[in-house]
Each structure stands twice: as C-alpha cells, then as structure tokens.
Amino acid sequence: MRIDVVSIFPEYLAPLELSLIGKARQDGILELNVHDLRTFTSDKHRTVDDTPYGGGAGMVMKPEPWARALESVAPDAQKKPVLIVPSPAGERFNQALAYELAEEERLVFACGRYEGIDERVIDWAHEHFTVRPVSLGDYVLNGGEVAVLAMVEAIGRLLPGVVGNPESLVEESHSDGLLEYPVYTKPSSWREHDVPDVLLSGNHGKIAQWRKHQQFRRTAERRPDLLAGFDASGLSRADRTAL
Numbered sequence: 035m036r037i038d039v040v041s042i043f044p045e046y047l048a049p050l051e052l053s054l055i056g057k058a059r060q061d062g063i064l065e066l067n068v069h070d071l072r073t074f075t076s077d078k079h080r081t082v083d084d085t086p087y088g089g090g091a092g093m094v095m096k097p098e099p100w101a102r103a104l105e106s107v108a109p110d111a112q113k114k115p116v117l118i119v120p121s122p123a124g125e126r127f128n129q130a131l132a133y134e135l136a137e138e139e140r141l142v143f144a145c146g147r148y149e150g151i152d153e154r155v156i157d158w159a160h161e162h163f164t165v166r167p168v169s170l171g172d173y174v175l176n177g178g179e180v181a182v183l184a185m186v187e188a189i190g191r192l193l194p195g196v197v198g199n200p201e202s203l204v205e206e207s208h209s210d211g212l213l214e215y216p217v218y219t220k221p222s223s224w225r226e227h228d229v230p231d232v233l234l235s236g237n238h239g240k241i242a243q244w245r246k247h248q249q250f251r252r253t254a255e256r257r258p259d260l261l262a263g264f265d266a267s268g269l270s271r272a273d274r275t276a277l
C-alpha cells in the first residue's frame with residue numbers, strides 16, 4: 035500500500051517512522067510519503083490561509099496550494115485513489131472502515147488546519163479522487179494530523195505481514211463487534227488480586243465461553259450501543275443472562 039499525507043506540519047507525522055508502522059515501511063509493506071503543503075505555494079511568504087468569506091473567526095486554507103499538492107501526488111492515477119479528509123463533519127472512523135481502507139492500493143490524506151480547507155477543494159477533488167471526509171470522533175481537534183496518525187496505525191496494522199501474529203487481530207476489541215475480554219499474565223496472584231480460576235484450568239472450551247461472556251458483559255456495561263447489532267442475531271441464553 036502507498037500512503038501520501040499532505041500537511042503544513044509534516045513533522046507531526048514523525049511517529050509513523052516508529053514501531054510496527056515504521057517496520058512495515060522498512061520491509062516495503064507500506065510506502066508512506068509526507069508532503070509539506072507550503073511546497074506548493076508561490077508567494078514569498080508561502081501563504082496557505084486567508085480570511086473567510088462571510089466573516090467569522092479564524093482563517094481558511096486557500097484552495098490553490100491544495101490543488102497543486104493533490105495533483106502532485108496523484109497526477110493522473112489510473113484508478114482514483116481514495117482521498118481521506120479528516121474533519122469534525124466527516125463519517126465516523128471505525129474498525130469496519132479501517133478494514134475497508136486497508137484493501138485500497140493507495141490512500142491520500144489531506145490534513146487541514148485553521149477552520150478547515152476551502153470547500154471548493156473537496157468539490158474539485160471528486161474529479162481525481164474518491165473523496166471521504168472522516169471524523170475520528172465527536173470532539174474537535176486543531177487539525178487533521180492527529181486523526182491521520184490514528185487512522186494510519188489502525189489501517190496499517192491490518193496489512194498482511196505488519197502484525198507478527200495475525201490471530202491477535204481476530205480477538206481484539208471491535209473485530210467481532212464487541213469489546214475485548216480482560217487479559218492477565220504472571221503472577222497468578224498479585225497484591226491479593228487473583229487471575230480468574232477458569233484461565234488456569236486448561237479447559238479451553240470453558241475459557242472460550244468465559245471470554246465471550248466477558249465480552250458481552252463489558253460491552254453491555256461500557257458500550258450498549260454496540261449490542262444493538264446482536265439483538266437480531268440472538269444472544270445465547272447464557273450470554274443474555276450474563277448481561
């Protein structure tokens with residue numbers, strides 16, 4: 035997969051040189067290019083923003099530098115790359131969208147700042163990209179870079195060869211629509227807190243049942259909104275009584 039990120043703060047994306055994503059880049063599994071939007075300005079002050087039409091506080095990002103930057107990363111792509119525009123007004127990013135985007139050959143991320151990017155850039159971009167405004171959650175950040183860090187990690191870790199043991203992707207939170215079960219390691223008794231006996235039993239059937247039970251219990255307690263999808267599918271009696 036090739037990922038291009040455009041930002042006025044390219045150094046914000048430095049953490050993507052570390053850990054699993056950094057190794058995936060070294061291994062050639064993931065190509066990630068970060069581009070400074072100011073490279074695509076033409077005035078001596080390298081201006082990227084201006085006052086908003088219609089008035090209001092803050093500044094808006096000028097359209098021309100963005101068009102030049104996006105043209106430079108996908109001049110005449112055969113298949114339209116996906117252009118992800120982090121925005122408080124976007125579709126909600128979640129694990130399903132991470133899986134969907136992990137299937138793409140190319141992703142381009144446009145990191146806005148100030149009060150956002152001139153809307154005409156989005157309108158223009160539809161000719162060259164499949165444009166997807168995406169929100170990380172219902173809170174407001176100062177720009178798109180933090181959202182890109184999160185999305186690139188969530189997407190990158192799903193690529194074959196990135197995570198050592200692919201099985202670990204199966205039983206994690208949200209992979210099956212539920213929150214993950216609690217995990218424990220040595221020592222079995224720690225500061226008068228003991229590991230649940232079932233996990234020491236060696237009975238893998240009972241362990242699996244206990245873990246699924248914990249997933250439903252946790253999800254019911256912390257994210258009941260996620261359980262809606264399970265009413266139709268029917269919980270087992272044991273799981274329903276556990277809620």
Ligand SMILES: Nc1cc(-c2ccc3ccn(Cc4ccccn4)c3c2)[nH]n1
Nearest residue numbers: 120121122146147170171174175177178
């Ligand atoms: N889930 C999200 C995404 C963002 C986000 C993404 C990109 C930009 C570019 C600018 N801002 C600041 C800003 C503040 C006020 C209204 C509009 N935008 C961004 C915020 N916030 N929360």
